[in-house]
Amino acid sequence: xxxxxxxxxxxxxxxxxxxxxxxxxxxxxxxxxxxxxxxxxxxxxxxxxxxxxxxxxxxxxxxxxxxxxxxxxxxxxxxxxxxxxxxxxxxxxxxxxxxxxxxxxxxxxxxxxxxxxxxxxxxxxxxxxxxxxxxxxxxxxxxxxxxxxxxxxxxxxxxxxxxxxxxxxxxxxxxxxxxxxxxxxxxxxxxxxxxxxxxxxxxxxxxxxxxxxxxxxxxxxxxxxxxxxxxxxxxxxxxxxxxxxxxxxxxxxxxxxxxxxxxxxxxxxxxxxxxxxxxxxxxxxxxxxxxxxxxxxxxxxxxxxxxxxxxxxxxxxxxxxxxxxxxxxxxxxxxxxxxxxxxxxxxxxxxxxxxxxxxxxxxxxxxxxxxxxxxxxxxxxxxxxxxxxxxxxxxxxxxxxxxxxxxxxxxxxxxxxxxxxxxxxxxxxxxxxxxxxxxxxxxxxxxxxxxxxxxxxxxxxxxxxxxxxxxxxxxxxxxxxxxxxxxxxxxxxxxxxxxxxxxxxxxxxxxxxxxxxxxxxxxxxxxxxxxxxxxxxxxxxxxxxxxxxxxxxxxxxxxxxxxxxxxxx
RNA sequence: GGCAGGGUAGCUCAGUGGUAGAGCAGCGGACUCAUAAGCCGUUGGUCGGGGGUUCAAAUCCCCCCCCUGCUACCA
Numbered sequence: 001x002x003x004x005x006x007x008x009x010x011x012x013x014x015x016x017x018x019x020x021x022x023x024x025x026x027x028x029x030x031x032x033x034x035x036x037x038x039x040x041x042x043x044x045x046x047x048x049x050x051x052x053x054x055x056x057x058x059x060x061x062x063x064x065x066x067x068x069x070x071x072x073x074x075x076x077x078x079x080x081x082x083x084x085x086x087x088x089x090x091x092x093x094x095x096x097x098x099x100x101x102x103x104x105x106x107x108x109x110x111x112x113x114x115x116x117x118x119x120x121x122x123x124x125x126x127x128x129x130x131x132x133x134x135x136x137x138x139x140x141x142x143x144x145x146x147x148x149x150x151x152x153x154x155x156x157x158x159x160x161x162x163x164x165x166x167x168x169x170x171x172x173x174x175x176x177x178x179x180x181x182x183x184x185x186x187x188x189x190x191x192x193x194x195x196x197x198x199x200x201x202x203x204x205x206x207x208x209x210x211x212x213x214x215x216x217x218x219x220x221x222x223x224x225x226x227x228x229x230x231x232x233x234x235x236x237x238x239x240x241x242x243x244x245x246x247x248x249x250x251x252x253x254x255x256x257x258x259x260x261x262x263x264x265x266x267x268x269x270x271x272x273x274x275x276x277x278x279x280x281x282x283x284x285x286x287x288x289x290x291x292x293x294x295x296x297x298x299x300x301x302x303x304x305x306x307x308x309x310x311x312x313x314x315x316x317x318x319x320x321x322x323x324x325x326x327x328x329x330x331x332x333x334x335x336x337x338x339x340x341x342x343x344x345x346x347x348x349x350x351x352x353x354x355x356x357x358x359x360x361x362x363x364x365x366x367x368x369x370x371x372x373x374x375x376x377x378x379x380x381x382x383x384x385x386x387x388x389x390x391x392x393x394x395x396x397x398x399x400x401x402x403x404x405x406x407x408x409x410x411x412x413x414x415x416x417x418x419x420x421x422x423x424x425x426x427x428x429x430x431x432x433x434x435x436x437x438x439x440x441x442x443x444x445x446x447x448x449x450x451x452x453x454x455x456x457x458x459x460x461x462x463x464x465x466x467x468x469x470x471x472x473x474x475x476x477x478x479x480x481x482x483x484x485x486x487x488x489x490x491x492x493x494x495x496x497x498x499x500x501x502x503x504x505x506x507x508x509x510x511x512x513x514x515x516x517x518x519x520x521x522x523x524x525x526x527x528x529x530x531x532x533x534x535x536x537x538x539x540x541x542x543x544x545x546x547x548x549x550x551x552x553x554x555x556x557x558x559x560x561x562x563x564x565x566x567x568x569x
Numbered sequence: 570g571g572c573a574g575g576g577u578a579g580c581u582c583a584g585u586g587g588u589a590g591a592g593c594a595g596c597g598g599a600c601u602c603a604u605a606a607g608c609c610g611u612u613g614g615u616c617g618g619g620g621g622u623u624c625a626a627a628u629c630c631c632c633c634c635c636c637u638g639c640u641a642c643c644a
Contacts, residue, residue, distance in 0.1 A: 021644070063643065133642070144642050164640080174642085196642095221574050225639075228572050238642065264644055309574085313641060339574075340638070376592095377582075382575045383637055390581065393593060401606050402592095409603035416602085461583080461591085471607055480602035554604055 014295040014303040015042040015054035016271040022058040022083040023068045026090045028356040032341040032374040038306035039096045043510040044451040048534045055274035057102035058084040061246040062263040076245045093362040095513045100278040112273035113266050114250035125200045125325040134189040136182040142242045150177030201234040204321040222337050226316040239265035268319040302333040309337045336454040339379035341386050368512045369395040375511050378457050388563040403467050404552040410497045411548035417483045423491035424541040433496045436473050440503035447507050463507040470500045503536035515551040
């Protein structure tokens with residue numbers, strides 16, 4: 001495998017993150033799969049001085065939101081608003097640094113969606129056709145396949161869903177089910193004819209194939225999965241539904257009043273509408289509402305989409321097809337989809353329980369230990385398992401013992417023996433001192449390349465190895481002894497160690513923004529590490545060091561049992 | 570069923586042709602600045618199974634087994 005090297009700066013980078021369904025709180029899997037990697041990637045690029053725009057928003061539409069509202073006797077707006085606020089609190093608490101986290105329930109998004117709809121219609125990529133769908137008369141709503149249950153025609157299993165039988169694995173059509181019943185009302189659905197707009201995906205198969213062939217930097221599973229879909233050929237898909245909650249169809253006519261543009265078509269447009277919303281908002285320092293074009297129209301801009309693997313087709317096939325049909329807008333540069341985070345074996349899905357909810361986590365623990373764990377064992381190449389045992393171990397053995405303790409021990413010896421100031425180093429350094437400094441400086445290229453390639457696990461490893469090397473260096477030169485016999489020798493050791501730590505603080509900052517900012521201050525630096533640039537900021541002799549405080553808390557073994565108990569409930 | 574990803578030390582995982590690796594756990598040791606952290610040494614694997622290509626395979630090819638996900642009107 002070749003070592004990744006960073007691309008030349010400054011770049012224009014759009015960090016586009018999956019739009020969460022606003023029908024429940026966020027859990028660990030969401031953060032691990034999309035939000036955290038996106039944030040790390042964005043922070044790294046900002047540190048390099050690149051022009052970064054990181055956007056996403058709540059998906060306010062879609063059946064689950066409506067269903068939840070009905071269960072509660074509430075409205076979709078109320079449900080979406082509640083979870084939208086919850087998402088914002090999670091991002092704040094975890095340090096997920098969106099430039100804008102909006103929602104699909106905005107006038108701007110409706111306009112952008114309708115503009116794309118009309119352009120695609122005008123260009124012949126949308127057409128109307130009639131189809132038969134199951135209708136729940138009691139609820140007055142057409143049913144997605146998954147909202148129909150019945151007896152499997154192949155194996156006789158009674159709990160088969162409309163799209164698939166969980167018992168025998170057969171792929172089904174909802175109309176094939178025996179004794180079908182609606183999951184919404186338990187009534188028997190009836191077949192009704194209805195007219196919808198279809199997206200002519202079939203027209204894009206070849207163009208998409210040629211485009212994906214060039215994406216050799218994509219993750220293997222993303223690329224192969226996409227090519228596999230294209231090989232089978234694309235089918236046109238209906239993009240409207242008989243609903244009243246969603247973006248209206250921008251056409252005159254009674255028949256369109258009770259229909260809405262469906263979420264899968266509309267949600268991906270959010271990346272574009274959010275970019276436009278940001279540019280026109282006070283959040284944009286330049287005040288130029290046309291600034292969104294830099295990310296969407298410039299050939300040199302990189303648009304990177306952070307999603308979970310279940311979202312791959314929408315970002316490597318459907319959205320690119322829509323963009324091709326619309327014309328003039330950048331196609332995805334990369335789609336580093338993650339695999340799933342499992343919970344000690346079970347998929348971290350909302351539907352199966354055994355989930356760690358972000359509001360609960362943030363009530364009890366700090367953000368950086370979780371950011372560390374989810375990066376160190378990120379589901380980049382295969383599903384990864386989360387366990388509280390692993391959380392505790394990573395925190396206590398790696399963050400506290402290897403990294404936090406390194407900072408703490410060096411600051412403590414230095415302050416105690418050199419009058420609270422950074423001691424001077426000789427003009428000519430010992431070979432091991434030079435080597436260690438060269439190593440941390442070289443890490444900016446290698447670790448940076450890994451961040452850029454979204455190989456975050458590897459990037460973090462690379463930085464932590466330097467921390468290990470610093471611990472070895474300290475033991476080799478034992479400044480706590482030398483300080484009694486050869487103060488210059490100890491002074492060199494501590495001066496070098498402080499500088500290595502300074503480099504590490506910058507290298508680790510994308511993953512550990514909260515504690516790295518603290519460490520930055522402990523080194524006597526001014527301002528924000530985030531603004532210091534992607535290089536080691538020297539710690540100068542004579543700098544006054546503040547009193548050292550531990551960066552991380554050691555966690556008690558008892559939390560494992562406590563948290564596992566909570567999971568089962 | 571089809572497609573995709575994965576099966577490497579007790580655990581979590583790196584490693585894509587050239588004498589099996591890391592962290593943790595276990596064992597032994599020297600040190601003591603530090604949140605009893607750090608450092609040195611060490612035990613431990615027929616790299617899912619079988620066959621093939623090669624001077625050489627965890628790494629390439631074929632077959633089989635197992636796990637996970639997707640299979641497009643949930644997104």
